[in-house]
Amino acid sequence: MILTRVLIRDTSGDGPDRTREFYGSFLNYLVENKLDDVVQPVRAADVGIYDQGMVLRILPQDILYVRVDEDDIPKIVSRLADDKPPLKKLLGRGKILQQRVVLKNCGVIDPERIEDYIGVDGYQALGRVLTGMEPAAVIEELKTSRLRGRGGGGYPTWKKWQFSLEVEDEEKYVICNGDEGDPGAYMDRSVLEGDPHSVLEGMIIAGYTVGAGRGYVYIRAEYPLAISRIQKAIDQAYEHGLLGSDILGSGFDFDLEIRLGAGAFVCGEETALIASVEGKRGYPRPRPPYPAVKGLWGKPTVINNVETLANIPRIILRGGEWFSGIGRQITSQSSRGTKVFALTGKIRNSGLIEVPMGTTLHEIVYEIGGGIPHGKRLKAVQTGGPSGGVISADFINIPVGYERLQKLGSIMGSGGMIVMDQDDCMVDIAKFYLRFCVDESCGKCAPCRIGGTQMLAVLSRITEGEGLPEDLEKLRLISHAMQKASLCGLGQTAPNPVLSTLNYFEDEYREHIENKHCPAGSCVRLFSYSIDQDKCKRCGLCIRHCPVHCISGDREQGFHIHSDQCIRCGQCFAECKFDAINRN
Amino acid sequence: MNLDELKKIRERERRRGKNWIRVGYSTCGIAAGADEVFEVMQRELEKRGLDVELKKVGCAGMCYAEPLVEINVEGVPRVFYGKVDGAKAAKIIEKHVAGKILLNDHIYEIPSGREGG
Numbered sequence: 119m120i121l122t123r124v125l126i127r128d129t130s131g132d133g134p135d136r137t138r139e140f141y142g143s144f145l146n147y148l149v150e151n152k153l154d155d156v157v158q159p160v161r162a163a164d165v166g167i168y169d170q171g172m173v174l175r176i177l178p179q180d181i182l183y184v185r186v187d188e189d190d191i192p193k194i195v196s197r198l199a200d201d202k203p204p205l206k207k208l209l210g211r212g213k214i215l216q217q218r219v220v221l222k223n224c225g226v227i228d229p230e231r232i233e234d235y236i237g238v239d240g241y242q243a244l245g246r247v248l249t250g251m252e253p254a255a256v257i258e259e260l261k262t263s264r265l266r267g268r269g270g271g272g273y274p275t276w277k278k279w280q281f282s283l284e285v286e287d288e289e290k291y292v293i294c295n296g297d298e299g300d301p302g303a304y305m306d307r308s309v310l311e312g313d314p315h316s317v318l319e320g321m322i323i324a325g326y327t328v329g330a331g332r333g334y335v336y337i338r339a340e341y342p343l344a345i346s347r348i349q350k351a352i353d354q355a356y357e358h359g360l361l362g363s364d365i366l367g368s369g370f371d372f373d374l375e376i377r378l379g380a381g382a383f384v385c386g387e388e389t390a391l392i393a394s395v396e397g398k399r400g401y402p403r404p405r406p407p408y409p410a411v412k413g414l415w416g417k418p419t420v421i422n423n424v425e426t427l428a429n430i431p432r433i434i435l436r437g438g439e440w441f442s443g444i445g446r447q448i449t450s451q452s453s454r455g456t457k458v459f460a461l462t463g464k465i466r467n468s469g470l471i472e473v474p475m476g477t478t479l480h481e482i483v484y485e486i487g488g489g490i491p492h493g494k495r496l497k498a499v500q501t502g503g504p505s506g507g508v509i510s511a512d513f514i515n516i517p518v519g520y521e522r523l524q525k526l527g528s529i530m531g532s533g534g535m536i537v538m539d540q541d542d543c544m545v546d547i548a549k550f551y552l553r554f555c556v557d558e559s560c561g562k563c564a565p566c567r568i569g570g571t572q573m574l575a576v577l578s579r580i581t582e583g584e585g586l587p588e589d590l591e592k593l594r595l596i597s598h599a600m601q602k603a604s605l606c607g608l609g610q611t612a613p614n615p616v617l618s619t620l621n622y623f624e625d626e627y628r629e630h631i632e633n634k635h636c637p638a639g640s641c642v643r644l645f646s647y648s649i650d651q652d653k654c655k656r657c658g659l660c661i662r663h664c665p666v667h668c669i670s671g672d673r674e675q676g677f678h679i680h681s682d683q684c685i686r687c688g689q690c691f692a693e694c695k696f697d698a699i700n701r702n
Numbered sequence: 703m704n705l706d707e708l709k710k711i712r713e714r715e716r717r718r719g720k721n722w723i724r725v726g727y728s729t730c731g732i733a734a735g736a737d738e739v740f741e742v743m744q745r746e747l748e749k750r751g752l753d754v755e756l757k758k759v760g761c762a763g764m765c766y767a768e769p770l771v772e773i774n775v776e777g778v779p780r781v782f783y784g785k786v787d788g789a790k791a792a793k794i795i796e797k798h799v800a801g802k803i804l805l806n807d808h809i810y811e812i813p814s815g816r817e818g819g
Contacts, residue, residue, distance in 0.1 A: 123779060123804055125811055141806075160804040163784060164767070166812035175811060177779040216815030225726060225762025225772070226816070236708060237715025245705045304729075311728040312760015343729050359703040367704045469765035472815065 120155070122198050125162040125175040132493065137161050140172055140188065147191050157198060164467075168488050170210060184210030215481050217444065219456045220268075220428045221472045224312030229347050232354035235315040241360055243434035247323050248368035251434075253283055256327045260430075262438025264454040269295055269386075269423030270502065270531040271607075272520040278420055281410035282328040285418040290330035292321050293395065293414065293421040296337040296344070297379045297386040300503025301554060303534030305458040306424035308470050310337065310344035313428065314351035318374065320427030322365065323434065324420050325372045333372065334395055334414075338379040348376060383504075383558035387606050388413075388421045390560070401562050402606035423532065425458055446476030446517060453519030457530065463500075463537035466491050476517040483514065483537055494539040497638075498622070502531025504551045504558075505611035507618025508544065527618040529611075543640035544623040545630055548616045549577040555612035566609025569600040573616060582643040585631035593620060642686035645701050647679050653698035660690035660699065721754045723799070726770040728761035734768035739791045743771075746795035754799060767810050777802050784810040 126144065128137040141161050148154040165173050171185035174194070181204045183194065193205055218224075227234035235241070247256055260276035267273045282290060294317055298306040310317060321333045335352075337345050352374055355361040363371040382400045384390045390402040392414050413419025433441045442454045453475040459482065462468045466488030473482060479499055483489065490496050498508040507528035509516070516522050520530050538547065556570040573596050576589050597613030604610045620627060629635050636644040649660070649669075654676060661669045661677055668683035669690065679690070691699045725731070725740045740758065747754055754775060762770055767784025771794065774780040781804065783794055790808060797803045 119777075120802065125804075125809060158804060160809060161806040162809040162811055163807055164810045164812060166810075212813060214813045214815050216813065218814060218816045221763065222816065224728075224760040225724065225770075226759060228757050229760050230758070233711055233715055236711045237718070239712070241708055242712075245708055249705060308728055308730075308761045341729075343732070366708070467764065467766050467812075469767075470761060470763040472763075 120158045122157045123177045124159045127162045127165045127173050129168050129170050129173050143188050182210040182212045183208040217456050217474050218472050243431035244319050248366050253327045259438045263433045263441035268425035278410045282418045282420045289417045291414045291419040292324045292330045292333035294335045295423045299383040299386050300534040302462045302536050303460050305460050305533040307341050307344050309424050309428050314347045316428040320430035322372050323430050326370050333374045334377045336377045384560045384608050445474045459533045459535045461487050461535050464539040465537040475519050478515050478517050480514045490539050498538045500536040502529035503534045504554045506531045507614045510622035543636050543638035544619040544626050548619045551615035563605040565600045565603040569596045580630050581641045583634040646681045648700050650698045650700050653696050655696050659693050663689045663693045719755045721775045724757050724759040724772040727758035730765040731768045736769040738788045739769045739786050742788045742791040746792050782810045783808045
């Protein structure tokens with residue numbers, strides 16, 4: 119019977135993968151010593167550790183060895199067989215950087231079975247609140263926890279609830295903002311799909327605390343699975359008496375239904391979202407009055423993001439002290455708890471991560487994300503989507519927190535985190551995000567509608583080699599006007615990607631304008647391909663791969679690229695084995 | 703329902719089987735082919751008469767390795783298998799669940815920071 123398993127993985131990253139070779143030697147040694155019926159070596163696909171040479175993880179003892187040589191095999195095996203303490207010299211430190219609070223049930227419970235949720239303490243927090251906590255006590259607990267809005271704004275959650283509680287009105291509402299729209303962000307979708315009841319429980323607690331009798335879950339229509347799972351969860355909660363009248367025998371009534379967003383980015387802004395729930399066009403309106411005081415149908419409305427609401431039951435059950443204790447002390451005391459990020463872009467392990475506040479960008483990119491693939495160099499990290507900005511690789515060691523990211527010209531945002539490498543042109547990135555905002559601008563106010571379009575025209579001409587020396591100043595001027603004069607968050611923050619790239623990568627902008635050159639080799643109008651006849655071996659690989667047939671010639675005469683027909687796709691450049699294609 | 707009934711459900715749920723397989727069934731998993739993995743596993747478990755609870759769960763976070771399957775059966779350490787397809791799913795039931803042998807090249811053992819591992 120097998121007692122011990124040894125997971126083997128070569129984590130070097132450069133050079134050939136030696137996992138298979140090492141596995142062979144390990145297995146041979148076991149067979150020679152007749153130990154292969156008690157120890158099983160296993161080739162792992164990923165052990166969660168990178169750039170530490172040959173890594174061995176021994177289960178079930180959970181011993182981690184790093185930088186292991188083949189010569190070490192006898193010593194390692196002898197320690198295993200005799201149950202002796204592990205070899206100190208090779209021991210690695212298995213750092214656990216993530217912490218699952220919001221995502222604790224995602225991937226664990228069946229989201230379509232309410233019993234699964236109840237089995238992991240689901241609705242216990244609601245029970246505690248309804249049977250023994252005054253609204254003021256709930257708010258006090260949230261205040262202690264120092265939970266802030268996870269949708270991007272970062273406003274203290276207890277304050278929103280407090281404002282709503284203080285307004286005397288028979289009719290109040292709770293809204294869950296599930297209109298996640300940042301490119302590359304899908305934190306809320308995963309929570310809605312993987313743990314829908316936690317969001318409902320957070321909403322019912324909010325309803326009880328502020329004195330609301332009805333709530334709406336606002337989800338974008340592009341999330342059909344999230345919608346169906348939330349609907350199932352609502353139905354099950356009604357069946358079990360966790361929604362409707364006299365919840366858990368407490369006398370508290372609360373009803374909940376879904377409202378679908380029809381795909382406008384601006385509807386993620388709370389006043390536009392409220393207009394949309396009312397059946398009107400998704401236009402924002404100036405604040406104050408804030409929705410907490412005057413929201414849906416003019417009534418006090420608590421509006422919280424999905425991730426914020428999913429945190430509520432955990433805070434009630436484990437206490438505000440526990441929550442405010444999560445996060446590293448180096449961050450400002452106002453960023454506590456964890457944050458979920460959707461890690462995407464030029465990163466080895468893209469996916470959903472949850473880290474305590476104060477975790478550094480370096481740890482996220484290199485230790486959790488596994489670093490940049492293909493040996494490329496990190497250039498920047500984009501956070502906060504179109505309202506955020508890029509952070510240059512020079513600041514990779516900063517801890518994640520609301521204020522720290524803001525100081526660097528970006529924002530925490532809802533949790534999109536896009537990693538960029540040397541091949542990403544920063545002017546082009548700014549253009550991408552700005553175009554998104556221009557497309558999504560509702561057009562109600564002039565600074566956003568006109569400013570965005572004008573900036574986009576400037577950025578477009580820079581990437582096409584038509585930039586003017588005064589363009590940078592112009593971009594800054596329009597940006598500041600938009601920030602100051604736009605009506606809602608969309609327009610106020612739309613210039614952020616432009617300003618932050620301009621701040622860290624002004625040289626790159628200047629290179630485009632002055633030398634008509636894109637250092638990242640990404641702006642297609644700024645370079646052309648040609649064939650270096652001295653290096654060319656006339657193999658014809660380029661002509662076969664050109665999708666637009668703009669290469670002519672034959673093996674006798676040599677080949678030529680016709681620049682006027684070339685679409686700069688880079689196929690020939692990538693395929694040539696002899697570096698004979700020039701890009702300039 | 704009242705608080706006592708809620709607690710009763712919780713206790714009942716906690717006593718459920720200790721042998722289980724979780725298949726990632728969020729948008730990421732389904733897009734990568736979780737449907738086929740689930741069906742194959744269900745068929746193979748039935749065919750062999752194995753008493754293992756097969757569950758559809760949400761996203762565990764490792765979207766790059768979907769379809770993702772987490773397995774906990776007696777006598778074998780709990781592990782994640784990533785990039786599973788129909789053929790791999792059948793092999794996992796045969797080797798891992800029935801034979802108590804870990805499979806090569808598909809284990810994703812990443813510390814997720816989840817309580818209890």
